[in-house]
Amino acid sequence: MIEARHLRVLRAVARTGSFSAAARELGCTQPAVSQQMKALEQSAGTPLIIRAGREMRLTEAGQALVRHAAGILAGLTAAEEEVAAIAGLRAGRVRLVSFPSGSSTLVPTALAAMRAAHPGTAVSLDEAEPPRSIEMLRGGDCEIALAFRYPEVPGADPAAESEWDDLVVRPVLSDRLVGLVPEEHRLADEERAGFAELAKEPWIAGCPRCRRHLVTVCERAGFTPRIDFATDDYPAVIGLVGAGLGVAALPELALASVRPKGARTIQLEPVVQREIVALTLPDLAQVPAVAAMLDQLAAAGRR
Amino acid sequence: MIEARHLRVLRAVARTGSFSAAARELGCTQPAVSQQMKALEQSAGTPLIIRAGREMRLTEAGQALVRHAAGILAGLTAAEEEVAAIAGLRAGRVRLVSFPSGSSTLVPTALAAMRAAHPGTAVSLDEAEPPRSIEMLRGGDCEIALAFRYPEVPGADPAAESEWDDLVVRPVLSDRLVGLVPEEHRLADEERAGFAELAKEPWIAGCPRCRRHLVTVCERAGFTPRIDFATDDYPAVIGLVGAGLGVAALPELALASVRPKGARTIQLEPVVQREIVALTLPDLAQVPAVAAMLDQLAAAGRR
DNA sequence: AGCTCGCCCCAAGTGGTGCTTATGCTGAAG
DNA sequence: CTTCAGCATAAGCACCACTTGGGGCGAGCT
Numbered sequence: 001m002i003e004a005r006h007l008r009v010l011r012a013v014a015r016t017g018s019f020s021a022a023a024r025e026l027g028c029t030q031p032a033v034s035q036q037m038k039a040l041e042q043s044a045g046t047p048l049i050i051r052a053g054r055e056m057r058l059t060e061a062g063q064a065l066v067r068h069a070a071g072i073l074a075g076l077t078a079a080e081e082e083v084a085a086i087a088g089l090r091a092g093r094v095r096l097v098s099f100p101s102g103s104s105t106l107v108p109t110a111l112a113a114m115r116a117a118h119p120g121t122a123v124s125l126d127e128a129e130p131p132r133s134i135e136m137l138r139g140g141d142c143e144i145a146l147a148f149r150y151p152e153v154p155g156a157d158p159a160a161e162s163e164w165d166d167l168v169v170r171p172v173l174s175d176r177l178v179g180l181v182p183e184e185h186r187l188a189d190e191e192r193a194g195f196a197e198l199a200k201e202p203w204i205a206g207c208p209r210c211r212r213h214l215v216t217v218c219e220r221a222g223f224t225p226r227i228d229f230a231t232d233d234y235p236a237v238i239g240l241v242g243a244g245l246g247v248a249a250l251p252e253l254a255l256a257s258v259r260p261k262g263a264r265t266i267q268l269e270p271v272v273q274r275e276i277v278a279l280t281l282p283d284l285a286q287v288p289a290v291a292a293m294l295d296q297l298a299a300a301g302r303r
Numbered sequence: 304m305i306e307a308r309h310l311r312v313l314r315a316v317a318r319t320g321s322f323s324a325a326a327r328e329l330g331c332t333q334p335a336v337s338q339q340m341k342a343l344e345q346s347a348g349t350p351l352i353i354r355a356g357r358e359m360r361l362t363e364a365g366q367a368l369v370r371h372a373a374g375i376l377a378g379l380t381a382a383e384e385e386v387a388a389i390a391g392l393r394a395g396r397v398r399l400v401s402f403p404s405g406s407s408t409l410v411p412t413a414l415a416a417m418r419a420a421h422p423g424t425a426v427s428l429d430e431a432e433p434p435r436s437i438e439m440l441r442g443g444d445c446e447i448a449l450a451f452r453y454p455e456v457p458g459a460d461p462a463a464e465s466e467w468d469d470l471v472v473r474p475v476l477s478d479r480l481v482g483l484v485p486e487e488h489r490l491a492d493e494e495r496a497g498f499a500e501l502a503k504e505p506w507i508a509g510c511p512r513c514r515r516h517l518v519t520v521c522e523r524a525g526f527t528p529r530i531d532f533a534t535d536d537y538p539a540v541i542g543l544v545g546a547g548l549g550v551a552a553l554p555e556l557a558l559a560s561v562r563p564k565g566a567r568t569i570q571l572e573p574v575v576q577r578e579i580v581a582l583t584l585p586d587l588a589q590v591p592a593v594a595a596m597l598d599q600l601a602a603a604g605r606r
Numbered sequence: 607a608g609c610t611c612g613c614c615c616c617a618a619g620t621g622g623t624g625c626t627t628a629t630g631c632t633g634a635a636g
Numbered sequence: 637c638t639t640c641a642g643c644a645t646a647a648g649c650a651c652c653a654c655t656t657g658g659g660g661c662g663a664g665c666t
Contacts, residue, residue: 001307001308002307002379002382002383002386003307003308004305004307004375007382018642018643019642020642020643021642028626029626030642030643030644031625031626031627031643031644032624032626033643034644035623035625038644039623039624044383044386044390045387045390046386046589046590046591047586047587047589047590049586050443050586050587051586052441052442052584052586057443059586059587059590060395060396060590060592061385061386061390061590064382064385064386064389065382065385068378068381068382068385069382071378072382075371075374075375075378076305076371078371079310079368079371079375080305082364082368083348083349083364083367083368084348086364087347087364093363138355139355140355140360281353281355283352283353283354284350284353286350287349287350287362287363287364288349321613322613322614323612323614331654331655332654332655332656333613333614333615334615334655334656335653335655337614337616338652338653339653342652342653
């Protein structure tokens with residue numbers, strides 16, 4: 001088995017024509033070069049160098065080896081450079097999966113910051129619901145999954161919680177739920193309202209998990225909400241409320257970039273937090289591009 | 304510094320998708336593979352493999368490394384094969400230098416035998432006088448020099464003898480000198496004659512070294528020869544003798560393939576041996592193709 | 607659901623290997 | 637002839653890689 005290190009030494013010897021010069025060039029002592037060349041000749045099974053008085057000459061086998069060494073060492077350094085580029089964030093791809101309509105402001109700013117900080121990297125974006133996105137993460141179809149959870153409700157969704165304990169969970173943003181009522185509603189001009197004050201209203205719910213969470217919170221407030229509509233499309237929720245068809249509780253973030261027409265927001269009591277987190281596999285968290293993207297998501301969440 | 308051995312392991316892991324399977328394929332234990340991969344990841348500076356439950360997946364850096372590994376390992380095995388071909392005499396070049404007109408039968412048979420035994424090898428032939436051929440050997444312009452010496456005369460040519468003591472000297476053939484006289488000569492019908500009987504004759508001498516040797520031998524026999532002509536072209540010597548211009552002492556080998564016209568050979572007394580030897584450098588004697596050619600020359604000499 | 611098997615990680619011991627320093631020898635130049 | 641530069645060798649030493657033994661964990665089977 002010929003080793004690349006030996007080829008490097010052989011090439012230095014061939015170029016300098018001397019063991020000592022090669023040793024100086026390689027930053028080691030002369031006997032080291034001597035031994036390496038002996039080892040190489042042994043593994044080659046034939047002499048490679050002939051000592052003719054002062055100068056070193058290569059045998060035909062030695063010339064053949066030097067000829068191949070160029071390509072081999074070039075390939076090796078090319079591989080090292082490509083790896084270094086990926087490790088040094090001058091290259092690399094990250095596949096990000098976000099929950100639908102949860103990425104209106106967070107993801108775009110993170111993507112923009114990532115591109116600015118590390119122009120060589122490429123981040124692709126896909127949308128999937130948390131159960132599905134976790135599946136994709138575990139299945140190797142993405143490196144980062146953006147999801148959310150309601151830490152306030154212990155035991156509300158134990159499966160989902162325990163499903164993450166072997167993942168790297170990076171908090172991105174704590175979002176509070178705000179109430180949305182039609183502007184002709186009796187509470188439209190109030191600053192805040194308790195959940196119980198909306199007990200009799202028809203509700204517009206979000207995605208399945210949000211809907212379950214809403215039911216849990218309302219039951220804690222002493223009533224079971226009457227849910228007329230459920231959609232994971234936040235603009236649709238806003239539209240339905242604006243049309244006076246009911247009330248809703250939706251994340252502040254969903255209202256950050258739109259101004260609801262025909263509806264008013266009110267503070268809800270008790271305050272309900274929704275925690276948006278970025279998830280990845282423990283091994284992937286060590287990958288430079290993935291770690292950088294997690295940082296950018298966290299930074300976007302701090303704004 | 305990425306090592307080729309690591310790439311081999313990485314490729315095995317990537318192909319089999321398992322450390323254990325790779326270890327079986329590589330003929331080592333599983334922890335060895337584990338450690339090699341860890342070392343490779345450390346020298347790469349970034350994770351290469353992600354352990355997702357049961358299956359192994361490569362990171363982007365890992366994929367890049369595997370992609371390069373193909374070419375690097377292919378180049379390495381190509382280099383090994385070429386060296387093995389040279390070592391195994393399926394390839395290789397030898398440059399042979401012979402003294403002029405000393406290679407009429409010896410060298411052709413050796414070349415033919417070499418080609419038959421090792422078809423992949425290529426032997427080139429050049430002609431040079433021994434002082435010059437040794438110079439070529441030391442200067443790297445040939446691998447084997449065919450030369451001759453007169454071992455009978457100690458001190459006759461001390462420079463030439465001592466010039467070979469750091470070379471590999473392979474005896475090829477012991478050739479005796481025979482006398483050549485015109486057919487009308489008074490000794491033409493004799494079986495043998497002493498040098499002293501030719502003391503008064505005009506002599507035709509050979510190359511400079513042969514001429515010096517002739518003078519030495521004749522002086523031992525009690526006379527100084529009168530040398531009218533000197534040429535290193537044996538057919539010319541034969542022609543001159545045949546024309547009755549003098550007598551000559553030339554190697555039996557020079558008469559092996561020709562029948563002299565107008566001249567007769569006689570045994571000379573005392574018997575003078577000329578030793579034909581093949582010379583090479585100590586290091587070169589280890590080169591398979593050179594060693595094989597030396598063997599073929601020795602074998603040709605035994606015939 | 608429990609069990610068992612296979613796979614991976616971890617730790618410790620050990621053998622080998624490559625490096626260094628020190629020394630001797632040889633060839634070339636002054 | 638002397639001196640210097642370069643290569644080979646030997647001894648000592650540190651390091652590295654492989655092996656064995658043990659543990660945790662996920663997957664598939666009963």
